[in-house]
Amino acid sequence: MTSGGWxxxxxxxxxxxxxxxxxxxxxxxxxxxxxxPRVEARGQGGPPRPAxxxxxxxxxxxxxxxxxxxxxxxRLQAEGRRRKVGCANAMRYDFDRVIERKGTGSLxxxxxxxxxxxxxxxxxxxxxxDFRAPDAVLDALRARVxxxxxxxxxxxxxxxxxxxxxxxxxxxxxxERGWILFSPGVVPALNLAAQAYTQPGxxxxxxxxxxxxFSTAVVNNGRELVPNTLVEEGGAYRIDFDGLxxxxxxxxxxxxFCSPHNPVGRVWRRDELxxxxxxxxxxxxxxxxxxxxxxxxxxxxxHLPLATISPAVASLTVTCTAPNKTFNVAGLQxxxxxxxxxxxxxxxxxxxxxxxxxxxxxxxLAASEAAYDHGEEWLEQLLEYLHGNYLFLRTFVExxxxxxxxxxxxxxxxxxxxxxxxxxxxxELKSLLLQKAKVWxxxxxxxxxGGEGFQRINIACPRSILAQALERIAAAISQ
Ligand SMILES: Cc1ncc(COP(=O)(O)O)c(C=O)c1O
Numbered sequence: 001m002t003s004g005g006w007x008x009x010x011x012x013x014x015x016x017x018x019x020x021x022x023x024x025x026x027x028x029x030x031x032x033x034x035x036x037p038r039v040e041a042r043g044q045g046g047p048p049r050p051a052x053x054x055x056x057x058x059x060x061x062x063x064x065x066x067x068x069x070x071x072x073x074x075r076l077q078a079e080g081r082r083r084k085v086g087c088a089n090a091m092r093y094d095f096d097r098v099i100e101r102k103g104t105g106s107l108x109x110x111x112x113x114x115x116x117x118x119x120x121x122x123x124x125x126x127x128x129x130d131f132r133a134p135d136a137v138l139d140a141l142r143a144r145v146x147x148x149x150x151x152x153x154x155x156x157x158x159x160x161x162x163x164x165x166x167x168x169x170x171x172x173x174x175x176e177r178g179w180i181l182f183s184p185g186v187v188p189a190l191n192l193a194a195q196a197y198t199q200p201g202x203x204x205x206x207x208x209x210x211x212x213x214f215s216t217a218v219v220n221n222g223r224e225l226v227p228n229t230l231v232e233e234g235g236a237y238r239i240d241f242d243g244l245x246x247x248x249x250x251x252x253x254x255x256x257f258c259s260p261h262n263p264v265g266r267v268w269r270r271d272e273l274x275x276x277x278x279x280x281x282x283x284x285x286x287x288x289x290x291x292x293x294x295x296x297x298x299x300x301x302x303h304l305p306l307a308t309i310s311p312a313v314a315s316l317t318v319t320c321t322a323p324n325k326t327f328n329v330a331g332l333q334x335x336x337x338x339x340x341x342x343x344x345x346x347x348x349x350x351x352x353x354x355x356x357x358x359x360x361x362x363x364x365l366a367a368s369e370a371a372y373d374h375g376e377e378w379l380e381q382l383l384e385y386l387h388g389n390y391l392f393l394r395t396f397v398e399x400x401x402x403x404x405x406x407x408x409x410x411x412x413x414x415x416x417x418x419x420x421x422x423x424x425x426x427x428e429l430k431s432l433l434l435q436k437a438k439v440w441x442x443x444x445x446x447x448x449x450g451g452e453g454f455q456r457i458n459i460a461c462p463r464s465i466l467a468q469a470l471e472r473i474a475a476a477i478s479q
Pocket of ligand 1: 290335
């Protein structure tokens with residue numbers, strides 16, 4: 001199978017191969033260019049792209065040596081070392097490659113017409129990436145599938161070790177095995193946390209505009225939603241600490257914190273985290289810190305886990321992480337909930353048990369372990385590519401859509417675009433983007449107070465797709 005293929009591709013009808021298009025090279029990063037994407041059909045990788053055209057020395061990663069045992073890690077490590085020697089200073093993964101996702105059961109690509117009524121709208125909304133996961137993850141999954149038995153799984157020691165190692169290496173956070181609980185993703189963990197730490201009618205704070213399942217986790221569980229809207233000044237966002245203090249009363253039990261913040265793209269600084277921690281500790285609020293985007297801090301920004309800020313805040317913090325965003329494995333529904341306080345941990349474990357969620361997904365375990373043990377090199381290249389996409393978008397918008405403002409992206413691959421200068425109401429803006437531009441973004445009001453006049457664009461796609469979407473938006477706006 002080529003790297004453009006889809007596992008089990010024979011049962012999925014191949015799609016036509018679109019023509020070669022203006023893929024923007026790394027050396028032209030930041031330049032405004034447009035291009036139609038080169039699409040590769042599933043199961044048809046097409047001819048390998050020359051290394052000089054893609055900037056990759058492994059443009060087409062055909063793997064003759066399919067693993068036939070589960071003993072992957074040592075072999076991969078050796079292979080990784082070999083590749084690295086051969087690829088000094090070169091892009092090794094080809095994030096420019098367009099891989100067809102239609103017809104693969106993709107939420108992003110296969111619900112376009114049903115959800116929007118516009119069959120050919122380009123979807124840049126939900127937060128998954130149009131890139132293949134790291135080879136180490138694919139190899140681990142293949143090995144697991146090749147084994148062919150998918151009985152009940154136990155959380156393996158090697159998976160715990162991989163999570164612990166990742167947290168230490170990437171975030172300087174020494175966590176213990178016993179602190180880690182598993183959940184089928186972070187959104188389930190937010191809902192379970194509402195059940196574990198609050199009673200019906202209790203008040204829970206979220207900092208809008210924010211990823212909308214924060215609010216639904218509160219409201220759907222019969223708790224009272226308390227928005228503490230972020231302050232925006234000249235396109236920069238900060239926490240309204242005074243507003244936060246004022247919104248806390250004796251019925252307020254919990255804050256769901258987004259760090260890095262989706263959708264405004266902030267990576268919170270130490271001084272901001274310290275202030276937040278101090279307030280939460282003083283009011284004895286449980287903080288559910290959603291750090292799913294932790295690994296996606298852009299150049300010049302460092303993610304700090306809230307629980308590392310002080311022992312006092314650590315004892316109130318429930319940290320939610322996952323390989324889902326980082327390694328594009330959201331469909332596997334892996335989630336790690338890290339809780340150092342035994343009492344909070346027992347309460348979370350109890351709601352997991354009551355929901356019947358004590359088992360682990362065998363494929364999610366394999367993918368998590370491989371990603372955390374062997375995905376670092378891929379991630380570094382991904383971050384570079386995403387940063388390139390962000391610079392590309394920023395330059396494009398500055399030059400071609402001066403009435404639109406780009407919120408600085410410190411982390412995540414979701415860019416918060418300010419369309420308020422276009423003088424349109426939200427329904428008109430939504431209709432312009434969908435009906436005229438034929439681009440599907442997430443509308444700002446979905447993220448709660450402070451989202452009016454904004455749209456969120458997902459830039460984790462090949463640059464040619466991003467260019468195409470931006471061209472469409474620029475043309476619609478200028479009409
Ligand atoms: C802040 C945040 N939390 C959670 C999720 C989803 O997490 P999961 O797929 O693990 O449920 C997302 C996805 O966009 C997100 O942005």
